[in-house]
Amino acid sequence: MSARLLLFTGKGGVGKTTLAAATSAALAAGGRKALVVSTDPAHSLGDAFGVPLGSAPTEVDAGLHAAQVDPRTLVDGTWRELRGHLRTVLAGAGVDELDAEELTVLPGVEELLALAEVARLTRTGPWDVVVVDCGPTAETLRLLALPEAVAGYLERLFPTHRRVVRGLLAGLAGTAAPVERWDATADALGRLAENLEQLRGLLTADTTAVRLVLTPERVVAAETRRTVTALALQGIRVDGVIANRLVPHPGAGRGPAATWLRTRRAEQDAVLASLDLGPVRTVEHHAREPVGLAALLEVAEALYAGADPLAGSGAAGPLxxxxxxxxxxxxxxxxxxxxxxxxxxxxxxxxxxxxxxxxxxxxxxxxxxxxxxxxxxxxxxxxxxxxxxxxxxxxx
CATH class of the missing domain: 2.60.40.790 (Immunoglobulin-like)
Known part of the structure; x- marks a missing residue:
């Protein structure tokens, strides 16, 4: 049985890293094997736990591991071979060597490889759940669209019906390069196409869901609504929306501070009422920054109130x-x-x-x-x- 995959994203600065870390801590405390991975270029997952993290999963607590994917290393390793194969294809099509070098620098390849690494960890690790701390929403939407976009690029460049016939492309190109080299290129790009298809399947699977984090502000709420629509277009399920940093209710307090809190909370409640995105989980703003496992578990308790963190607050139907x-x-x-x-x-x-x-x-x-x-x-x-x-x- 494959691991569940939860992706946390939101506008920059809304606290998605803290909530992803808190969710993974709560899952592990409940007896599940959890891995939390950061694909955000501005890594802060290690800061949330208060421990140094690398690209390999590090044990943070019993049943809980964390990692920060380094896409630069993946580009220097995995992508180098594939770029060589793509240059072979372009050279066979008569593209100048210098132009071929430029054309094989695909936009977003670092993010794509980071996503592929998450898929590998999900598929090969002992985890029950993999929680992903994604980048801000704009970057995440581009990231989640990459497998389909790159697959389309690859199909136009090197169609499937040519890849499956051994030596065909070499004959069409009419170059002096050995047939074996073309066949090796066909094999490598065929594996890339399969990996892209697997990534698309993973993102649209019933075991995958996105949780959107927002702060109760009109600009952030508007971006969240657009993100829900964009994800639906891609066939990716959103199973929950989390409103973070609500100011606490002042109760019957008096004075300027209490008046300010009442006014601000009323504004935040009005924003949440206008969301129209189904049930929304909420987390109040804490006076102290939640750093470390104990503090993150407190955040998780406030967020889930004893409920199963895997149970989403709302499931989307078919597109x-x-x-x-x-x-x-x-x-x-x-x-x-x-x-x-x-x-x-x-x-x-x-x-x-x-x-x-x-x-x-x-x-x-x-x-x-x-x-x-x-x-x-x-x-x-x-x-x-x-x-x-x-x-x-x-x-x-």
């Missing part, structure tokens, strides 16, 4: 669902669009959905491929695209 309404069909997309800019377009057998510039092609079920789009509507549950059977195609 796509099809229902019949009279003589038409509705394709329902579970996207909370809000104030975001939404664009829909039919592209052959796909529906292109673009939200705030993020585009996803959704393959239409075979039933709807024989239909024409007649309209679309927005409601509180998402987007409903209406289809009507095309008489010219319906009986085929």
């Amino acid at each position: 796509v669902d099809v229902v019949r309404v009279d003589d038409e069909y509705e394709l329902r997309l579970a996207l909370r669009v809000g104030d975001s800019e939404l664009e829909l377009a039919r592209v052959g057998d796909d529906l292109a959905v673009t939200v705030d510039g993020r585009r996803r092609l959704i393959a239409l079920p075979s039933l709807l491929r024989r239909c024409v789009v007649v309209g679309a509507e927005l409601d509180d549950d998402g987007v409903a695209v209406r289809f009507r059977p095309d008489p010219d195609l319906w009986m085929r």
Whole structure:
């Protein structure tokens, strides 16, 4: 049975590292084998535990290990061989050697290798749960989209039907390079394609979930809503939203300090009420910085209140669902669009959905491929695209 994977992300400075560390500490205290890994370039996971961490898992407590992935080392090792193979492909296509060197510097490769390392640890370690302290939301969204993007790049550069036929690409290139070299390139890029497919499968699996951390501020809340939509477009499940650093209730206290606390807490409560993202767990602001295992366990108790940390506060349903309404069909997309800019377009057998510039092609079920789009509507549950059977195609 594969380990559960929990990814914590949020706008920079909201406390996601502390909450990821606290969650992993609580899981280990409850008897599970937990690993918490930081992929954030600005590593602070070791600071949260108060212990030095490296790229190899370090035991922090019984059943609890932690690590900080060093993508630079991964690039110098794993990526060097693959770049050599990619240069072989480009040279065979007639690309100048210097240009080939530049083209094989793929944007985001460090983040991609960091994610691959998390997948390796999840797959090979003895862990019941792997908790990931991701970078800020913008970086995390780019990170989680990389496997699909790079897979598309690889397929255009070196299609599958050419990789599987031994020696074919060498013959097409017409170069003097040995056939064995081309076959080695095909094998290496084939393994890369398989690894990318496995990464995409891991991110969209039922055992993987994202927890979004925010502070109750309108700008942060707006970014959180956009992140939920962007993750839904990628088919990645969000199983909880955590509001961190709520100011404590002043009770019946008087004076300027109590007045300030009441006013600030009322503003924070209003932001949370407007989120419309289902149940939200909350953590009040502590006077002391939570550093060290004991302090992190206190944070976990405030966060989960004795409940199982693996139990999310809300589970997302499927991104796509099809229902019949009279003589038409509705394709329902579970996207909370809000104030975001939404664009829909039919592209052959796909529906292109673009939200705030993020585009996803959704393959239409075979039933709807024989239909024409007649309209679309927005409601509180998402987007409903209406289809009507095309008489010219319906009986085929």
